[in-house]
Amino acid sequence: MNLHQFRFVREAVRQNFNLTTAAKALFTSQPGVSKAIIELEDELGVEIFRRHGKRIRSLTEPGKRILQSIERILDEVETLKRVGKEFATQDQGNLVIATTHTQARYALPKVLSEFTKRFPKVRVSIQQGNPGQIAELLTQDRADIAIATEGIANTPGVLALPGYQWQHVVMVPLSHPLLNQASITLEELAKYPIITYDKAFAGRSKIDAAFAQRNLTPDILLEAIDADVIKTYVEAGMGVGIVAGLAYDPDRDRNLKVLPVGHLFGNNVTHLGVKQGAYLRSFVYTFIELFSPTLTRKIVEQAMSSESENYEI
Numbered sequence: 001m002n003l004h005q006f007r008f009v010r011e012a013v014r015q016n017f018n019l020t021t022a023a024k025a026l027f028t029s030q031p032g033v034s035k036a037i038i039e040l041e042d043e044l045g046v047e048i049f050r051r052h053g054k055r056i057r058s059l060t061e062p063g064k065r066i067l068q069s070i071e072r073i074l075d076e077v078e079t080l081k082r083v084g085k086e087f088a089t090q091d092q093g094n095l096v097i098a099t100t101h102t103q104a105r106y107a108l109p110k111v112l113s114e115f116t117k118r119f120p121k122v123r124v125s126i127q128q129g130n131p132g133q134i135a136e137l138l139t140q141d142r143a144d145i146a147i148a149t150e151g152i153a154n155t156p157g158v159l160a161l162p163g164y165q166w167q168h169v170v171m172v173p174l175s176h177p178l179l180n181q182a183s184i185t186l187e188e189l190a191k192y193p194i195i196t197y198d199k200a201f202a203g204r205s206k207i208d209a210a211f212a213q214r215n216l217t218p219d220i221l222l223e224a225i226d227a228d229v230i231k232t233y234v235e236a237g238m239g240v241g242i243v244a245g246l247a248y249d250p251d252r253d254r255n256l257k258v259l260p261v262g263h264l265f266g267n268n269v270t271h272l273g274v275k276q277g278a279y280l281r282s283f284v285y286t287f288i289e290l291f292s293p294t295l296t297r298k299i300v301e302q303a304m305s306s307e308s309e310n311y312e313i
Contacts, residue, residue: 003077005040006070008033009048013067014140017049017056078141079279092121095287098134098143099126100201101226103270106246107147107164111290119283130200130225138275144284146273147291149203149244153271159303160271163292167262168203169248171234171241174257178240184259186214193221193239195230203268207242210265231256244268276304 011022012033023030037056041048048063049056059067085093095115099108104126112124127137131151137143139157146152153160170189172178181188190211197204211218221239224230227247234241235255242265248258272291274280285297 001040001043003074005036006074008036009040009067009070010074012037012049012056013059017058019056075141075275075277079277082279082281085281091119091283093281093283094123094125095145095284096125096127096137096143097145097147097287098137099128099147100131100134100149101128101228102201102244102247103147104128105228106244106249107270107291111287114290115283115287118286122283130198132200135273138273141275144274144278144280145287147270148273149268149270150200150205152273153269155273157276158273159276160273161288161292161295161300161303163270163272163295165267165269167245167260167267168207168242168265169245170259170261171231171243171248171253171256172259173235173237174255176240176257178259179257184261184264186211186216186264189240189242189261189264190216190218193219194242195222195224195233195239196220196242197227197230198223198225201225203244203265206265206268274300274304280304 007026008022011025012019015022015025019033020030023033026033034054037048044066046062046066047060048066050058050060050063097108108126116122116124127134127143129137131148134143134146134148135151135155135158138146138152139155146158147163149166152158170178170184178184178188178192196207199205199208219239222230222233224233227243230241230243231247231253233239241256242261245258245260248256272288272295274284274288280300285300288295288300289297
């Protein structure tokens with residue numbers, strides 16, 4: 001029984017029970033993976049996978065329990081490695097942040113500017129994706145931190161820390177009729193084509209829910225994952241943009257006007273996620289506090305030791 005066998009089992013599940021892609025992901029051969037799994041099953045005396053011919057199809061009931069133990073063991077191995085690195089190199093290493101375009105473009109620049117001044121030997125990598133992809137990167141140990149509004153707080157095995165609150169705004173061209181309204185209503189918004197985020201992003205669920213509660217069906221003309229794309233099409237006169245307030249850039253968006261609509265769609269919370277049970281290096285705690293000053297190391301450690309997956313301050 002060895003760690004290679006454990007990694008092969010875990011990767012086979014991650015790759016939807018395809019041993020060929022699992023082998024490629026681990027830079028080894030498919031026959032080697034298959035042999036190692038069979039040897040582990042023989043040693044344990046149970047089948048981990050259900051098979052159809054030579055292909056594995058799913059986990060057996062004991063296989064599900066075994067996978068849970070394997071996940072815990074491999075997580076502890078990663079923790080041991082991080083502890084070693086922590087004491088060998090206090091202020092250098094890699095920080096991988098999984099996040100959305102909006103956070104990377106608008107929320108992180110000032111934070112990372114200060115962070116890199118404090119830790120010039122830490123290499124930062126930003127992995128962009130939708131909230132589901134971001135959570136997956138974190139749970140699969142391919143990212144140290146996940147930052148997003150949607151998705152993170154509902155992912156098993158992820159501790160979601162509240163980063164900051166924000167509201168949506170409406171963006172329109174300089175001569176748009178909505179600028180003549182004292183206060184925008186959902187009924188007024190529904191009169192115009194709307195350009196906003198894809199359903200997986202940036203509080204889109206609250207936008208949809210607000211219209212649905214008033215029995216309104218907005219004309220969603222265009223969906224995008226990128227606030228800059230949304231603003232480009234608003235500037236072209238194609239519709240009214242609904243974006244996160246932090247996406248407004250006064251210097252860049254001189255041809256657009258911003259209208260507050262927090263009264264329509266409420267507050268959103270951007271969460272910062274870490275994997276439950278993970279060992280965080282000192283510079284990770286520093287990054288977290290730079291991103292959200294209320295999240296001190298003491299607070300984060302308290303949250304990590306609690307049983308809740310959603311921590312509120």
